[in-house]
Amino acid sequence: MDTHRLQVLVELHRRGTMRAVAEATGYGTSTVSMHLATLEREVGAILLERTGRTVRFTPAGRRLVEHAEGILAAIDAAHAALGPDGPPSGVLRVAAYTSALSAFVLPVVRPLAGSHPDLRVELQEREPPEVAALLADDEIDLGFVYDYNLVPNFAEVEAARYVCSTPMVLAVPAGAAPTRLADLAGEPWVVNSRSDDDTALAERCCALAGFAPRITHRADSLDLVMDIVAAGLGVALVPDFLAPRPEVELTAIPGVDAQRRMYAITRPGRQAWPAAALLTRLVTEYSRRNP
Numbered sequence: 001m002d003t004h005r006l007q008v009l010v011e012l013h014r015r016g017t018m019r020a021v022a023e024a025t026g027y028g029t030s031t032v033s034m035h036l037a038t039l040e041r042e043v044g045a046i047l048l049e050r051t052g053r054t055v056r057f058t059p060a061g062r063r064l065v066e067h068a069e070g071i072l073a074a075i076d077a078a079h080a081a082l083g084p085d086g087p088p089s090g091v092l093r094v095a096a097y098t099s100a101l102s103a104f105v106l107p108v109v110r111p112l113a114g115s116h117p118d119l120r121v122e123l124q125e126r127e128p129p130e131v132a133a134l135l136a137d138d139e140i141d142l143g144f145v146y147d148y149n150l151v152p153n154f155a156e157v158e159a160a161r162y163v164c165s166t167p168m169v170l171a172v173p174a175g176a177a178p179t180r181l182a183d184l185a186g187e188p189w190v191v192n193s194r195s196d197d198d199t200a201l202a203e204r205c206c207a208l209a210g211f212a213p214r215i216t217h218r219a220d221s222l223d224l225v226m227d228i229v230a231a232g233l234g235v236a237l238v239p240d241f242l243a244p245r246p247e248v249e250l251t252a253i254p255g256v257d258a259q260r261r262m263y264a265i266t267r268p269g270r271q272a273w274p275a276a277a278l279l280t281r282l283v284t285e286y287s288r289r290n291p
Contacts, residue, residue, distance in 0.1 A: 003075060005039040006068040008032055009047070013057065013065045014136060024137070069268070076269030088275035089118035095126040095134055096144035099222065099239065100262060100283075103290070104163075105144065108282040119275055127194040127220075128153070135267055142266055142276040144283065149259045151200045159271055160263040161280055164287040168201070168258035169240045169250045171229045177251040181209035188216035188234040190225050202237055205256045241291075262287065 011021045012032075022029045040047050047061035057065065096105055101123060109121050126134065131143035144163070147153040154160040170177070178184055184206075192198035199215060206213045217234050219225050225236050230247035237253065239260055244250060264280040271277065 001039065001042050002035075003072065005035040005042075006071060008035045009039060009061070010065060010068050010072065012036070012048075012055070013062075017054070073268035076267065077272060078269075088116055088278050090120070090275065092119060092121045092142060092275040092279060093124075093140040094121055094142045094144070094279065095124045095131045095140045097127055097131075097146060098125050099241075100144045100146070101125055103241070104262075104283050104287045105279075107290075108279070108286050116278070119278075121279070127192070128197070129195060131265070135265060138267065141270070141273065142264060142279060144262060144264055146260050146262050147197060148201045149257070149261060150204045151197050153197065154263045154265065155261070157263075157265060159268045160265045161271065161284075163262040163264055163280075163284045164291065165259045165261045166291070167240045168237050168253065168260055170253045171226060171236045171238045171242075172249050172251065173229060173232045173235075174247050174249045176235075177249050178254060181206065181254045181256065182211060184213075184235055185209075185211040186214060189213040190217040190219060190228050190234045190236040191215055193218035193220045198237070201258060205237065205253060205258060208256055209254075 008021060008025065008027070011024055012018070015021055015024060018029045018032050021027070021032050025032070027035070036048060043060075043064060045060040045064075046058050047064060048055045049058055094105065105123065109123070112119055112121060124140075126143075128145035128147070131140070131145050134140045135143055145154060145160075147155070148168070149165075155162075170181075172178070172184075189202055191202055202213045202215070217228050219228060222238060222242060225238060226242065226245060226248055228234050229236055230245055237258065238250070240250065242250065264276075264283065266273070266276055271280075
């Protein structure tokens with residue numbers, strides 16, 4: 001089986017339409033159809049069912065997609081393993097959420113200009129769902145994402161490497177720290193505007209206390225979240241590394257252990273790429289020295 005045809009099959013599974021595959025691969029739609037027809041002849045099975053203008057995967061097609069993803073990942077891993085033993089070089093495209101970029105990525109990227117002059121790191125700020133989408137589209141090489149122990153997303157992902165954990169705390173107006181989480185039933189809550197995981201975390205923490213949070217405000221910036229709490233307009237769950245403010249009290253979440261977990265992720269088979277492996281190691285070491 002030709003690996004280019006396997007890649008076309010995997011892209012069709014990811015993107016859903018021949019046109020989208022053509023745009024992603026640079027092939028024409030007729031070439032995409034030809035590759036898929038040839039692949040069906042090679043494996044001797046019907047992989048797709050045509051339903052009007054769309055296609056649907058048969059059970060054989062779904063099984064082959066699973067094998068194809070493993071084959072393509074193994075090829076990527078082989079390229080990495082057989083690469084030159086010299087220092088990492090070229091361009092490393094990295095995406096990460098704001099606090100990871102500021103606290104852990106930038107401090108280790110800055111010295112690389114001196115220690116690895118042939119390596120250029122390109123950075124962009126993205127929330128975890130955006131990072132995962134960029135990786136799926138092969139638009140970045142390495143991503144730093146987070147999930148929560150109560151809302152796990154990345155712990156079982158093959159190409160994810162655990163970096164560190166940060167306790168989550170409750171941010172409330174000064175003097176309003178509750179003795180029980182249930183004391184906040186009916187209070188307005190602030191959650192992230194670009195990721196649903198923060199909403200899910202608030203809902204699960206509050207469910208353990210027997211109530212559903214009243215989600216009122218959404219903000220991407222943690223500074224803005226703290227501004228809203230300082231104004232007395234709501235409460236929020238935030239990482240414990242935030243600087244204290246006179247108007248805001250940061251306190252443990254009563255009865256709940258919530259942790260934000262940071263991961264480094266790549267496309268399957270690319271964890272060993274020298275540049276990605278180097279930055280993952282440096283960020284992991286730095287984050288554990290500077291929690």
